[in-house]
Amino acid sequence: MAKFYVTTPIYYVNDEPHLGHAYTTVLADVLARYHRLMGDEVVFLTGTDEHGQKVQQAAEKRGVDPQTHCDELSPRFAAVWEKLGISHDFYIRTTMDDHAAVVRRILAQLWDASEIYDAEYEGWYDVSEERFYTEKELVDGKSPVGNEVTFIREKNYFFRMGKYQQQLIDHIEANPDFIVPKKRANEVLGFLRQPLGDLCISRPKERLNWGIPLPFDEDYVCYVWFDALLNYYSGLEFGFEPSRGEFWPADLHLIGKDILTTHAVYWPTMLMGAGLALPKTILAHGWWMFGEQKMSKSKGNVVKPLDTMDLYGRDILRYFLMREMTPGSDSNFSQDLIVERNNTELANDLGNGLNRVTKLVEKHFEGRLPAPGESEALEETLIAAAAASAEGVQREIGDFHPNGAIREAMELSREVNRYLEQRAPWKSIKEDREATGRTLYHAAEALRIVGVLLQPVMPEKCGELLSRLGRPAEPVDFVESARWGVLEEGSPVNSGEPLFPRFETEE
Ligand code: MSP
Numbered sequence: 001m002a003k004f005y006v007t008t009p010i011y012y013v014n015d016e017p018h019l020g021h022a023y024t025t026v027l028a029d030v031l032a033r034y035h036r037l038m039g040d041e042v043v044f045l046t047g048t049d050e051h052g053q054k055v056q057q058a059a060e061k062r063g064v065d066p067q068t069h070c071d072e073l074s075p076r077f078a079a080v081w082e083k084l085g086i087s088h089d090f091y092i093r094t095t096m097d098d099h100a101a102v103v104r105r106i107l108a109q110l111w112d113a114s115e116i117y118d119a120e121y122e123g124w125y126d127v128s129e130e131r132f133y134t135e136k137e138l139v140d141g142k143s144p145v146g147n148e149v150t151f152i153r154e155k156n157y158f159f160r161m162g163k164y165q166q167q168l169i170d171h172i173e174a175n176p177d178f179i180v181p182k183k184r185a186n187e188v189l190g191f192l193r194q195p196l197g198d199l200c201i202s203r204p205k206e207r208l209n210w211g212i213p214l215p216f217d218e219d220y221v222c223y224v225w226f227d228a229l230l231n232y233y234s235g236l237e238f239g240f241e242p243s244r245g246e247f248w249p250a251d252l253h254l255i256g257k258d259i260l261t262t263h264a265v266y267w268p269t270m271l272m273g274a275g276l277a278l279p280k281t282i283l284a285h286g287w288w289m290f291g292e293q294k295m296s297k298s299k300g301n302v303v304k305p306l307d308t309m310d311l312y313g314r315d316i317l318r319y320f321l322m323r324e325m326t327p328g329s330d331s332n333f334s335q336d337l338i339v340e341r342n343n344t345e346l347a348n349d350l351g352n353g354l355n356r357v358t359k360l361v362e363k364h365f366e367g368r369l370p371a372p373g374e375s376e377a378l379e380e381t382l383i384a385a386a387a388a389s390a391e392g393v394q395r396e397i398g399d400f401h402p403n404g405a406i407r408e409a410m411e412l413s414r415e416v417n418r419y420l421e422q423r424a425p426w427k428s429i430k431e432d433r434e435a436t437g438r439t440l441y442h443a444a445e446a447l448r449i450v451g452v453l454l455q456p457v458m459p460e461k462c463g464e465l466l467s468r469l470g471r472p473a474e475p476v477d478f479v480e481s482a483r484w485g486v487l488e489e490g491s492p493v494n495s496g497e498p499l500f501p502r503f504e505t506e507e
Helices: 019-037 053-062 066-083 097-112 162-174 182-191 224-229 231-238 257-274 305-312 314-324 335-364 377-398 402-423 433-454 459-468
Strands: 003-007 041-049 090-093 116-126 131-133 150-159 202-204 217-222 252-256 281-285 288-290
Touching (some): 003 019, 003 231, 019 041, 019 066, 019 252, 019 314, 019 402, 041 066, 041 231, 066 090, 090 231, 097 116, 097 224, 097 231, 150 202, 150 217, 150 257, 162 257, 217 224, 224 257, 252 257, 257 281, 305 314, 305 335, 314 335, 314 402, 335 459, 377 402, 402 433, 433 459
Parallel strands (some): 003 252, 041 090, 252 281
Antiparallel strands (some): 116 131, 116 150
């Protein structure tokens, strides 16, 4: 049995949860569910990032103290995850005392080892990104991303990040799976061609007090990213009883491409400094776009996942998010696209096949699955297609590509329809009841396999699909997808309402 430790970024509580957050969280959930089904021991961690200037400012704006603000906002994320069927094992909040204790312990360890030092510092500070820029890095007097900056001179504490530059380059080059997709690894290597400076890890309390106090200087709080990144480590330690330290390092950190540097440069060097193993894979996905714009709150074009969930249902949204985006590339989001995927793939390909088979079994076989009979060439083709799909799904999930896994599974559902067209059980029933029974058995069995293969993506819908074919709706072992002949002759089959209704587009 293998272990699989997967994380999402922890989300800032300066904002309501939106589709960008939901995507990463569903992606992590789907991968976690696949691994559980495959018999792996899984730890899936998500949560909220609650310190730092952004959160402090958001609280000030509302006229509440930061802790009250966090206590109100963090559960809103958790509530959305519950509605989306997210199966995380621990929900971490960086304002938890146990997290702060781990952060302070590691800071003290780094300070004692002289991995952290203090120095007078000056530079241009970008409040919104919470980081310093050098004069040279500014573009027209603003940060490279166009934010206002202010000049600041003060004593601060620094982590010796620069000394790990070559070690990090070597690690990236020796481990092609460390940062995926490859273009992101190249981006990081490009960034590392410039000398890597040390990382300012403190903020004087007089400027910012909403953070974890440094154990060696209580006049300072810890830089929010240094605190936040450590959640991946601290969560294993205090989020479980007994602690799950043996899951370290993470198998997969899922992030958006905008937080690549913090995860692929700061984080690994922090781990090197602390003598901890590096994560196996950091996967940076692209952005959901509306038209050509990245969805963001400031642009006011945020689609709340809850809204589309209420319109189409949780599993349809999960399916769409996983199907539409190839992790790594940007994707467009629109309601029309959801409707189109639903109608062509779920309603037509999968729903119709299921409907035909279950209706015919009800009508001609008293709702009891007929006998498998002897298979001929057409059946053998279908059985081979099922085996190929199951294998394909396993391979794609190994590559962290649920979109590829869905493609493989849906290919099988189209194969079922081709098979049904060829065997035409609605006609053959008039002359050969036994052969018709065989057709329906084979089609049902292939649909069962589609149900198992897609269960991590659409847990509810696939549970319902399986139960209509006489199987338990609860997740079954993934090996059942690679096994032919699991459905038993005589087991109850029912058609019910269409499992995947068609939706009309807006216009
Ligand atoms: N708090 C930090 C992460 C700390 S992890 C140790 C943070 N939080 S965030 O709430 O601003 O963003 C979290 C994630 O949402 C990022 O991975 C970001 O890429 C993702 N998304 C925000 N908008 C997005 C889209 N429009 N599309 C896809 N994901 C995007 O950063």
